[in-house]
Structures are given as structure tokens and as C-alpha cells.
Amino acid sequence: MEIVRSQRSRTNTPNDSVSTLPLYRYAPQLEVRLEDFEVFAMDRLRVLKGISDALARGKRPEEMENLVRDLWKANMRHPEASEDVNKDIISHFVLRLVYCRTEDLRKWFLSMETALYRYRFLLGSSEAKRALMEEFDLPCKAISRTEFENAKEKLEQVARSFDQPLPTADAIFYKVPFEEVPELVAGRRVYIHKGHAYVAMHQVVSLVVTQFRSNLSKALILTNRKWTSTIREQEKDRLTPIVEALSMSYLGPDYSQTKEFGEISIKDLDQLARSSFPLCMRHLFDKLREDHHLKHGGRMQLGLFLKGVGLRMEDALAFWKAEFSHKVGAERFDKEYAYSIRHNYGKEGKRTDYTPYSCQKIISSTPGVGDHHGCPYRHFSEENLRAALGRMGVGSRAMEDVVDKVRNRHYQLACTLTFEAVHSSSCDAGINHPNQYFSDSHKILQPKVEIVI
Amino acid sequence: MTKEESKNGSDDMLIDGPKQGNVIPDGFNPNYLKVYYGRLFPHADIFKWMSYGNDGRHPACDKSYFGRREFSFTLDNDIYLRFQSFNSESELENSIKEKCPSKIDIGPVYSVDPAKRHAYAQGGDNVFAPVERELIFDIDITDYDDVRYCCSGADVCLECWPLMTVAIKVIDTALRDDFGFDHILWVYSGRRGVHCWVCDGKARRLTNEQRGAIADYFRVYKGNENSNKKVSFPGPLHPFLVRSYTEVLREFFEEKLLLSQNLFSTEERYEKILSMIPDESVTSELRGKWQENRRSSNSKEDINFFRWEQLKNTLQSGKQKVVFVFPLTQKIVKSWIQLQYQPCLSFYGNLTREILEWMLIMNGRKPHLGNQLGFSDHHSCSLC
Numbered sequence: 001m002e003i004v005r006s007q008r009s010r011t012n013t014p015n016d017s018v019s020t021l022p023l024y025r026y027a028p029q030l031e032v033r034l035e036d037f038e039v040f041a042m043d044r045l046r047v048l049k050g051i052s053d054a055l056a057r058g059k060r061p062e063e064m065e066n067l068v069r070d071l072w073k074a075n076m077r078h079p080e081a082s083e084d085v086n087k088d089i090i091s092h093f094v095l096r097l098v099y100c101r102t103e104d105l106r107k108w109f110l111s112m113e114t115a116l117y118r119y120r121f122l123l124g125s126s127e128a129k130r131a132l133m134e135e136f137d138l139p140c141k142a143i144s145r146t147e148f149e150n151a152k153e154k155l156e157q158v159a160r161s162f163d164q165p166l167p168t169a170d171a172i173f174y175k176v177p178f179e180e181v182p183e184l185v186a187g188r189r190v191y192i193h194k195g196h197a198y199v200a201m202h203q204v205v206s207l208v209v210t211q212f213r214s215n216l217s218k219a220l221i222l223t224n225r226k227w228t229s230t231i232r233e234q235e236k237d238r239l240t241p242i243v244e245a246l247s248m249s250y251l252g253p254d255y256s257q258t259k260e261f262g263e264i265s266i267k268d269l270d271q272l273a274r275s276s277f278p279l280c281m282r283h284l285f286d287k288l289r290e291d292h293h294l295k296h297g298g299r300m301q302l303g304l305f306l307k308g309v310g311l312r313m314e315d316a317l318a319f320w321k322a323e324f325s326h327k328v329g330a331e332r333f334d335k336e337y338a339y340s341i342r343h344n345y346g347k348e349g350k351r352t353d354y355t356p357y358s359c360q361k362i363i364s365s366t367p368g369v370g371d372h373h374g375c376p377y378r379h380f381s382e383e384n385l386r387a388a389l390g391r392m393g394v395g396s397r398a399m400e401d402v403v404d405k406v407r408n409r410h411y412q413l414a415c416t417l418t419f420e421a422v423h424s425s426s427c428d429a430g431i432n433h434p435n436q437y438f439s440d441s442h443k444i445l446q447p448k449v450e451i452v453i
Numbered sequence: 454m455t456k457e458e459s460k461n462g463s464d465d466m467l468i469d470g471p472k473q474g475n476v477i478p479d480g481f482n483p484n485y486l487k488v489y490y491g492r493l494f495p496h497a498d499i500f501k502w503m504s505y506g507n508d509g510r511h512p513a514c515d516k517s518y519f520g521r522r523e524f525s526f527t528l529d530n531d532i533y534l535r536f537q538s539f540n541s542e543s544e545l546e547n548s549i550k551e552k553c554p555s556k557i558d559i560g561p562v563y564s565v566d567p568a569k570r571h572a573y574a575q576g577g578d579n580v581f582a583p584v585e586r587e588l589i590f591d592i593d594i595t596d597y598d599d600v601r602y603c604c605s606g607a608d609v610c611l612e613c614w615p616l617m618t619v620a621i622k623v624i625d626t627a628l629r630d631d632f633g634f635d636h637i638l639w640v641y642s643g644r645r646g647v648h649c650w651v652c653d654g655k656a657r658r659l660t661n662e663q664r665g666a667i668a669d670y671f672r673v674y675k676g677n678e679n680s681n682k683k684v685s686f687p688g689p690l691h692p693f694l695v696r697s698y699t700e701v702l703r704e705f706f707e708e709k710l711l712l713s714q715n716l717f718s719t720e721e722r723y724e725k726i727l728s729m730i731p732d733e734s735v736t737s738e739l740r741g742k743w744q745e746n747r748r749s750s751n752s753k754e755d756i757n758f759f760r761w762e763q764l765k766n767t768l769q770s771g772k773q774k775v776v777f778v779f780p781l782t783q784k785i786v787k788s789w790i791q792l793q794y795q796p797c798l799s800f801y802g803n804l805t806r807e808i809l810e811w812m813l814i815m816n817g818r819k820p821h822l823g824n825q826l827g828f829s830d831h832h833s834c835s836l837c
Contacts, residue, residue, distance in 0.1 A: 160689040178632060179655070182662050186669035188691040195633025195655070283679075335531055369596075372679065380679050 020085060021120055021132060024216070027093050030086060037094055038242050043075040044091035045246070048112040055115065056360040056432070058378070058409040068119035097231070097239070098246045100224040104355070110220065114213045121205050129204070138207050140176040143198065148173065151198060154191040159200075162189060167200065174199045174207070181206045264310040266319050272309075276441035278415060278434045279376045279388060280362060281305050287372045292326035297365065297373040299337075301357055303344050308356035308435040313345040358433045359412050377402075377411040394421045483529055486553045494549065500542035503559070505654070508542075521584075523560030523567045526552055535560075536567040561586035562657075585658055588634075588651035588667070592620055595645060602714055602722070607645045612713045617647060619705050623697045624649065624671065631693060632667065707761070717760040720744070726764075735767050 032040075050071045054064060078087045092113070099109035121129065143151075148171075155173070156166050167173070178197045184190045184206050190197040199207065232240050264272065273285045284302040288294050294302065299320075306316060320341060324333045342348045359375065367374040376385055382403060389399055398421035405414035415431045423444050431437050500519065501508065507518035520540040526549075527533050534552075539545040549557070561583035565573060573581040594617060598605050601613040621639055628634045628651060636652040659667075670693070690698075710716070717723045723743060727736045743760060 154692045157689060157692045157695060161691050178666075179659065179663050182666035186666040188670055188693065191692055192631045193633075194630070367679075376679070384679050 021117075021124060021128065022085065022089050022092075023135060024089065024092050024219075028086070028089050030090065032090055034238070034242075036090070037239070038246070040087050040091035041094040041098065041246055043087075044095055046075050047071045047116065048095075048109075051112050051115050052108070052360070056363060056412060058363065058411065064115070065119050065122055068116060069123055072120070094243075095246075096220060096223050097227060098243050100220045100227055106217075106220045106224070110213060110217055113216060114209055117212050118205055118209045121208055133204060133208060136208055136211050138176075138211060139180060140174040140199065140204075140207060143173045143175045147175070151191060151193070154193075155198060158189070158191045164200075172201050174201075174204060176207060180210060182210070264306075264315075266311075266315050269306075269311075269319065272438075275445055276438050278431070278437040279392065279418060280374070281434055281438075282392070283376055283388060284372050288323055292323050293328070295371050295373075297367060297371050299340070300344070301362060301365075301373040303341060304354055304356040305434050305438075307344060307354075309438055313342065313347065316345070317341055356433070356435050359415070359431065362434070363411055375411050375415075377406050377414040378409075382406070389418060392418065392422055394418055483553070486555065487550075490550050490553060496546040496549065497542060500545055502652075505652075517566070518562065520566045521564070522562045525558045525560060526554035527556035527558075528552060528554055536570065538567045540566075588656040588659060588664060590624065590649040590651075591642070591646065592617060592649070593646040600710075600714065600716075609645055615705065615709060615713075619701055621647060621649070622701045626696070626700070627671070627693055630696075631670075707758075711757045711761055712755055715757055717743075717757045723760065739764060739767055 047068075051064075051068065054067050059067065076084070076087060076091070078084050095109065095113075099105040121132065124132070148155075148167075151173075152167070159166050175196050176199050178185050178192050178195055181190065181197050181199060181203075184197060184199065184203055185192065189203065190199055192198070235243075269285070270289075273282050277285060281302055284294060284298050287298070288302065303316065303320070306319075307313075311319070317338060320337065321330060321333045324337060328336075339348060344354050346354070362373070363375045363378050365374050367379055376388060380388065385406065386399060386403065389402060394402065398417060402414045402417045402421075405411075405417060412431055415437065416427050419427050419431060419437060419441070423441060425444055427440060431440075503522055504519045507514045507516070520538055522538060523535065524537040524539070524545075525533065525535045526537060534554075537548065539548060562585040563570070564580060564582050564584050567581075570581040594601075594604075594609050594613065595606060597613065597616045601616065603612045604610050625637060625639070628637055628649075634651050634653045634656055636656075638650040638652065640648050640650070642648045673694075715722065716726065720743075723739075727740060739760075742763060
């Protein structure tokens with residue numbers, strides 16, 4: 001892709017796919033105006049951000065399909081209709097540059113582009129779907145009549161279990177190694193036998209998406225290498241500032257560096273838990289005090305949160321040790337648990353500094369029996385949630401609003417309302433990170449302390 | 454050397470007893486380890502297993518394969534040595550005998566010999582990264598504490614161990630029939646559970662996502678004490694669930710567990726079960742019957758069986774086809790009551806993706822082969 005300043009763009013080559021859904025295999029041989037470079041990317045970013053928000057709010061697949069169609073229409077149309085496809089491809093490749101640079105960025109971009117691809121695929125016609133499947137070169141084979149007859153009963157059981165119509169005599173099924181369709185296997189949406197999954201026509205999106213994701217993942221690593229080795233330097237006056245600015249927008253702080261309010265000491269924790277922790281962390285904290293133990297998921301979620309809040313590693317070790325000693329003894333704590341706390345602070349193993357979990361990550365976790373992590377607005381029963389909110393001091397009117405949001409699966413909005421009720425002040429930005437809840441709360445509460453002094 | 458042996462032939466059997474008397478110290482003694490590694494530990498078998506055929510002579514053998522496997526040793530003073538690797542059977546054997554680890558963990562096979570890892574960058578083309586790792590399941594009897602009244606914690610008895618057997622049957626069948634794996638080793642973990650090692654090449658090369666998918670395939674009940682206990686699966690079931698029910702679970706529940714754990718015998722216990730049923734009219738009808746008849750009129754029949762039959766009949770007479778979940782267990786095995794044309798209670802092997810993930814990366818936590826002395830007899834690994 002060649003970037004030129006303020007010239008009329010000319011298309012030299014058509015895109016690399018017959019259908020309107022491109023494969024993004026190669027950067028297109030196009031000349032792009034510098035302004036378009038940025039504008040196209042911002043438009044696409046709006047689409048991706050919209051998808052990200054919707055997923056965090058737990059929207060259902062049908063809702064997602066409509067949302068994607070609307071977002072795409074609203075943002076990705078070009079004044080000249082024939083340029084639509086080019087805008088699609090160009091914006092994708094620009095964002096690759098932007099989001100290849102760290103693992104967190106790559107992960108986010110990969111998830112959103114994959115989701116976008118999935119719903120655009122589903123929105124396409126059967127013909128488009130079939131054509132795209134051939135382009136992708138997938139390791140699957142349509143099964144024969146005999147195979148179908150042998151598996152028919154099982155295939156019908158699967159269909160019935162999801163309230164799907166039973167497969168007809170001429171239904172097409174693809175036989176595929178189960179490794180290719182992990183999400184279908186995970187949801188028990190396919191019959192598998194001796195390592196092969198029997199995938200129905202309407203499920204092939206899973207195959208396509210898996211392959212798309214895998215291709216993009218590899219491409220991003222390569223892009224990162226090229227960026228670091230040549231492009232960044234070459235383009236330091238032109239593209240690099242734009243690329244770096246683009247990556248700052250929309251994702252917000254990740255709370256891995258705590259600068260604002262200095263350090264928190266252990267003796268403050270109980271009081272802070274009551275005044276400034278969001279419900280998810282307060283629940284974990286209370287359970288830890290009560291049981292003197294937390295399972296792994298809880299240790300991670302709470303531990304990283306406390307790190308983001310400003311708890312130093314030495315204090316963290318002392319804090320967890322004091323609690324766990326009641327249950328497992330100090331010696332066992334040192335042997336079995338201290339390592340992973342140091343690991344979280346980047347002092348062991350890979351020495352990655354792990355970042356505290358965002359709401360999106362917490363909401364999509366799956367706490368099992370004995371676990372206390374996750375998002376209470378999502379994972380608690382209504383009864384338990386009401387009790388917990390009551391203990392936080394949420395009044396009855398606010399409680400109804402919160403519960404109403406939960407019923408509509410707007411978990412983060414529910415948490416925002418809780419924040420507003422507890423602090424008697426509004427939170428316009430909305431909560432999307434537990435550490436954000438804490439820092440906003442701290443900001444509101446702290447001035448009072450200073451005045452007293 | 455057991456206590457019995459030492460008592461019976463006490464004077465003869467003592468080798469290095471203390472001067473005080475004929476007492477052989479109970480519990481662990483580091484000298485035993487020396488003997489164990491010297492005479493009992495199957496060095497050759499481990500080497501052969503972990504080589505997966507690469508110790509042969511034909512051209513396709515990868516001579517570097519065994520040397521790329523990480524082992525880690527826990528030494529007597531709790532020192533934990535990671536990234537131990539060996540290029541031959543004798544190197545492995547000598548190191549074990551010399552260090553006498555109290556625990557040996559087997560890690561993944563890396564892209565290069567772990568001893569050389571510092572020479573490789575984290576990113577780029579030449580990475581030091583895990584490339585193969587067996588698929589491992591870890592089932593712990595404490596995950597059943599919710600449904601066994603005979604024991605709790607690390608205790609196990611003949612009444613509750615069958616819960617483990619059932620889980621093993623369900624998982625083993627699915628691994629072979631559904632996923633097509635052949636080389637599966639089930640082994641007692643030494644304390645309170647079992648480990649399952651799936652060693653097929655395909656299994657060793659699974660990604661984290663694929664392992665997670667297998668775990669989710671087994672998972673039935675998602676929840677804990679905070680969430681709603683009533684989870685329903687309306688309608689018919691996936692072939693895996695159907696097979697597990699008909700071939701293993703129904704019989705086990707109705708003929709063994711019901712009675713051995715006295716699931717309906719007291720109010721506290723039957724309330725646990727009633728709390729799973731979403732239909733209030735059903736639960737209050739049953740509660741009414743059971744509160745009155747502290748002892749069933751037909752005292753020849755066991756009260757648990759009798760109440761279970763009553764529950765089935767009451768559910769069946771309700772016109773709805775209600776499917777509901779009975780969370781008998783914690784992470785590993787989930788059970789549910791399903792009413793379609795007849796109610797049934799089922800248990801499922803389940804695995805957390807956490808366990809599978811860290812089994813791959815060996816991120817400071819330890820899947821262990823080390824503690825139990827010797828292999829179980831009931832394994833089907835064709836390499837042995």
C-alpha cells in the first residue's frame with residue numbers, strides 16, 4: 001500500500017475476492033491519501049468499539065448481527081459506492097499497523113475483527129458463504145449418503161437439543177477434525193465421533209471464523225516485526241505519529257501503572273473495601289476475610305485489582321499470608337501461594353507485569369462451585385445480589401433500577417448505578433474497569449479527608 | 454515396610470532402628486527415597502514413555518525430542534528446580550538418584566532444550582516455547598464434598614470412591630469414542646483423586662483453546678453458591694449426555710449412590726434436592742408428604758428409594774417436561790436431574806480450563822506424577 005499526500009486516489013487492482021467480504025490476505029496495491037488513511041481507520045475503529053461495548057454488555061447473537069449491520073452501514077460507506085470495498089480493506093490494514101504493537105492490542109484487535117467477520121459472514125447470502133468457504137481452503141469434507149444414514153439418529157439428537165429443525169435427507173454435513181471447531185465442541189453443538197465433528201451447513205461459520213482468526217493472528221505478528229524493524233523508523237514523520245495516536249483512542253488506561261494516589265497500606269484495606277471497592281472486589285475481599293482462602297480465579301481477580309489500587313508487593317505478600325495462614329499455615333503459604341503473587345507483580349517466570357482485569361474480562365469469566373470471582377451482576381442470583389447490594393448500603397429505589405439493568409443484561413450499567421447510589425453522585429463515564437470504580441470513588445471521597453486534616 | 458511387618462518380625466527386620474527400642478519411625482524417611490530410586494523407580498519405562506518412539510533407530514526418529522522435555526524436581530529442603538532436562542536414560546537416572554527429589558513433575562516438550570533457553574529470544578523466529586504437552590485431567594474427591602455425607606476433605610472410603618469411578622467411566626468413554634484418543638493412562642494421584650494422561654500425538658499438540666473446548670464439552674453445571682441453583686436444559690440432550698446417562702449414571706445413582714449416601718433420609722438432605730426443582734407446586738407437594746411420613750409406611754423399602762420414586766412420579770404427573778440441574782458436585786463432576794419421560798440423575802466429568810491451561814504451560818503450579826510410588830495396574834498405555 002503506498003501512501004501519498006493529497007492526490008486523488010486511483011484504484012489499480014480489484015480486491016482479492018469475488019464476494020464483498022474480503023479475505024485481507026495481502027495489502028492492496030493502492031494509492032491512499034494520507035487523510036483517508038486516518039479517517040478510514042477511525043471509521044472502522046468506531047465499528048470495532050461498538051462491537052466491543054456490545055459484547056461486554058452480553059448481547060445475544062441475533063442482536064449482534066443487527067448491530068454489526070447498522071454499525072457497518074453507518075460508518076463504512078464511502079461517498080462513491082464502488083470505493084466501499086477499498087475502504088474496507090484499507091482501514092483493516094491500517095488498523096493492523098496500529099494494533100500489532102503489543103500483545104494486549106493484538107488480542108483486542110483479533111477478538112473484534114473476528115467478531116466483525118463472523119457477523120458479516122452470517123449476514124451474507126448462502127451463495128456468498130459457499131464461495132467464501134472455497135476460498136478459505138478448509139480441511140473439511142461433505143459426508144456421503146451412507147455416512148449420513150449411519151449418523152442420522154445422533155445428528156437428530158443434536159438438532160433437537162438446540163431446538164433446530166431436523167436434518168432433511170438432502171442436508172449437507174461436513175466432517176471435520178474436532179480441533180478445527182473448538183467453539184462448536186465446547187457448546188456441544190455438534191455430534192463428534194472418533195475425533196471428527198459433523199458440522200451442519202449453518203454452522204460452517206465456525207470453521208471460517210477459526211481460520212480467519214488464525215490467519216490474522218499470524219499476520220499481526222509479522223506486521224509487528226516489520227513495523228519494529230523498518231516501518232516505524234521509515235515513517236517517523238508521516239505515518240508513525242498517526243498510528244501511535246490512533247492506538248491511544250478508545251481503549252483507555254489499563255491501570256497497570258499506579259501513579260495517582262500513591263501507595264495503599266494494609267491497614268487501610270478494610271476501610272477502603274467498604275467505601276471504594278466495586279461489588280465484585282468487595283465480595284472477594286469479604287470472602288477472603290471470612291474463609292481465609294480464595295480459589296485461583298478469585299486470587300487473580302482480587303490480587304491484580306489490589307496491585308492496581310497501589311498495594312506494594314511486600315504488603316500484598318504480608319496481607320495474603322496473614323489470611324491464608326489461618327487456613328493452610330504460614331509454611332504452606334510460602335511454598336504454594338507466594339510464588340504466584342510474585343508472579344503477578346512480574347517478579348517470577350516470564351516477568352510480565354500482569355494488568356488488572358477489566359469488566360469485560362470479568363463478566364465473561366465462568367466461576368464454578370467454590371469460586372467467588374466473576375461479576376456479581378452477572379453471576380449472582382437476584383436474591384443474592386439484592387442482599388449484597390443491601391449490605392453495600394444501596395437504597396430500595398436504586399436497588400430496583402439496578403436489578404432492572406441486570407435483567408436486561410446491562411451489567412456494567414448496573415454497577416454504575418450502584419456507584420451513583422453509594423456515592424450520591426453521578427458517574428457519567430460509566431464503569432468499565434474495577435480500578436476505575438476505585439479511583440473515581442477515591443477522588444470523590446478523598447477531598448473530605450483532606451479538609452478534615 | 455509396614456507397621457505389621459515390623460511388629461511380626463521385629464527383631465529380625467530392624468535395619469537401622471534407633472537405640473531406644475524396636476520402633477520404626479512412622480511416615481516419611483529420606484532414606485526410603487534412596488532405596489526407592491535405586492531399586493523401584495522405573496527409570497527405563499519413563500524414558501521409553503517420554504520418548505514416544507524417538508529413542509529408536511529408524512531415520513524418522515528425532516534424537517533431540519527427549520532432551521527437550523522439562524522435568525522439575527522438588528528437593529528435600531523445598532528447593533524447586535525447574536527446567537531440568539536430560540539427553541539419555543542414564544542422564545535421567547543418574548540425576549534422580551543423585552538428587553533424590555521428593556517430587557518429580559513432568560513438564561512440556563519445548564522447541565529447544567530447556568537448558569539452552571536463555572540463548573533464545575521470547576519473540577521472533579527462534580523462540581523458546583512449549584510445543585507439546587499431554588492432555589491431563591485432574592479429578593479431586595473434595596469436589597464431591599457437596600454430595601457425600603460419609604467423608605469430607607481428603608478422606609475417602611468405599612462408599613464415596615465410586616463417585617470417582619463413575620466420573621472416570623464417563624470421561625474415558627468420551628475421550629475414546631467421541632474424541633478418538635487411544636493412549637490414555639488413569640492413575641491414582643496419591644492422595645484424594647485421579648489423574649488422566651492422554652498421550653496421543655494429537656492430544657499433545659492441542660492448543661489451549663482446543664483443550665478448553667474439551668473441558669467445556671464435559672461441563673454441565675456452571676455455577677456456585679452465589680448463583681442460581683436452578684439451571685435448566687429444556688428439551689432433549691446431546692448424544693454424549695444420553696450415552697453417559699444410559700450406560701453409566703442412571704444405574705449408579707439408583708442402585709448405589711441413592712442408598713449409600715442416604716440422599717433423602719433427613720430434611721436437610723432432601724431440601725438440598727428439592728431446592729433444585731423449579732416447580733413450586735411439585736416441591737411443596739413432596740415436602741408435605743415427606744414431613745408427615747418420617748418413616749414410610751412401607752418400611753421394608755429403603756426410605757431413599759421410596760422418596761426417589763415419589764419424586765419421579767410427582768414430576769411425571771406434572772404435564773411439563775422439566776429439565777433441571779442438581780449440582781451435586783463442584784468443579785469436576787456435575788450432576789443433573791432430567792425429566793423427559795423419566796427423571797434421571799447423572800454425573801459428568803468436568804474439567805476447568807484453568808487446570809488444562811496450566812498443565813500446558815507449567816506456570817509454577819504442579820501436575821504431579823511423583824508422589825505415588827508406582828503405577829496403577831489399570832492403564833491402557835500401549836507403551837508399557
